[in-house]
Amino acid sequence: MIDRRTLLASSLAIGIAGTAHAGQVPERVNLWPGIPPGGEGLAVRDEVVLRNPKGGDPEDIAWPHIATPAMTVARPARPNGAAILILPGGGYTRIAVPRRPSNIAQMFAAQGITAFELLYRLPHDGWHGGPDTPLQDAQRAMRLIRAGAAKWGIDQARVAAIGFSAGGHLVGQLGQRFDRAVYKPVDAVDSQSARPIAVGMFFPVVSMLPPHAHAQSRRELLGASPSDELARAYSLERNVPRATPPTFVCHAADDKTVPVANSLAMFAGLQAAGVPSELMIAEKGGHGIRLIEPGGKPHVWFDVFTALAGRHGWLPAG
Numbered sequence: 001m002i003d004r005r006t007l008l009a010s011s012l013a014i015g016i017a018g019t020a021h022a023g024q025v026p027e028r029v030n031l032w033p034g035i036p037p038g039g040e041g042l043a044v045r046d047e048v049v050l051r052n053p054k055g056g057d058p059e060d061i062a063w064p065h066i067a068t069p070a071m072t073v074a075r076p077a078r079p080n081g082a083a084i085l086i087l088p089g090g091g092y093t094r095i096a097v098p099r100r101p102s103n104i105a106q107m108f109a110a111q112g113i114t115a116f117e118l119l120y121r122l123p124h125d126g127w128h129g130g131p132d133t134p135l136q137d138a139q140r141a142m143r144l145i146r147a148g149a150a151k152w153g154i155d156q157a158r159v160a161a162i163g164f165s166a167g168g169h170l171v172g173q174l175g176q177r178f179d180r181a182v183y184k185p186v187d188a189v190d191s192q193s194a195r196p197i198a199v200g201m202f203f204p205v206v207s208m209l210p211p212h213a214h215a216q217s218r219r220e221l222l223g224a225s226p227s228d229e230l231a232r233a234y235s236l237e238r239n240v241p242r243a244t245p246p247t248f249v250c251h252a253a254d255d256k257t258v259p260v261a262n263s264l265a266m267f268a269g270l271q272a273a274g275v276p277s278e279l280m281i282a283e284k285g286g287h288g289i290r291l292i293e294p295g296g297k298p299h300v301w302f303d304v305f306t307a308l309a310g311r312h313g314w315l316p317a318g
């Protein structure tokens with residue numbers, strides 16, 4: 001278990017780590033050895049935009065088009081064998097993730113957890129996999145992490161995954177459909193399991209059905225007028241298999257972007273399927289819950305997720 005005192009120390013270390021990495025090229029791992037699945041004949045190019053067009057942090061960026069899906073790696077100084085795949089959000093319209101490890105990734109690394117931040121492809125670029133395109137990348141990322149376990153000093157069995165907003169929907173898909181054949185194997189890496197040991201869904205998009213669907217995510221993933229059958233198939237709360245990993249779901253009650261009903265429905269679906277799960281609803285916080293509160297105090301969500309995942313073998317004993 002990681003206690004609050006250790007977390008507070010790590011939050012202070014984040015600034016130091018960020019400074020240390022400022023002049024270094026981040027470790028970046030491309031997911032596919034050639035053209036990603038379903039990319040034949042496409043002319044997609046990687047594109048970056050500033051999230052604040054008026055200026056500010058040049059690393060506060062988003063990717064509206066991704067041709068080369070990849071993971072950025074945050075390595076801890078003393079790895080404890082655990083790893084985590086981080087799936088950023090962006091409404092399936094873009095991916096909000098910097099080129100270098102984010103503060104979230106650095107926080108995990110400060111605890112000895114090797115963090116992998118995923119830049120995944122978007123359906124609107126015309127990939128032949130359609131709405132399964134992001135899941136192709138998420139599955140491949142999990143398999144690459146396990147295939148490279150010796151290189152990164154991690155235990156293949158102790159790889160968790162978390163996602164935020166639309167990334168929460170993607171990590172939910174990964175937990176439910178980790179063994180679904182959404183692409184043809186391309187090499188030996190694809191013999192690895194894509195199942196996370198535990199899943200964290202933070203202010204997630206869950207349903208693709210009215211009235212609680214996030215309209216932008218639904219449109220970008222499924223198209224302008226998806227059939228009810230298609231929308232039901234990608235509504236996570238309706239498709240929870242018993243094999244889903246232990247799952248933590250977190251939301252703010254006053255979220256005006258993605259209704260909290262998404263997380264309530266997800267938790268109900270998890271419980272009905274008998275999946276070990278926990279739900280945390282904050283009174284306030286809007287769309288997004290702070291990682292580090294003012295004054296350096298870490299938010300309680302990390303404790304709760306860590307406790308759940310730890311009980312199921314993610315962290316080393318003791």
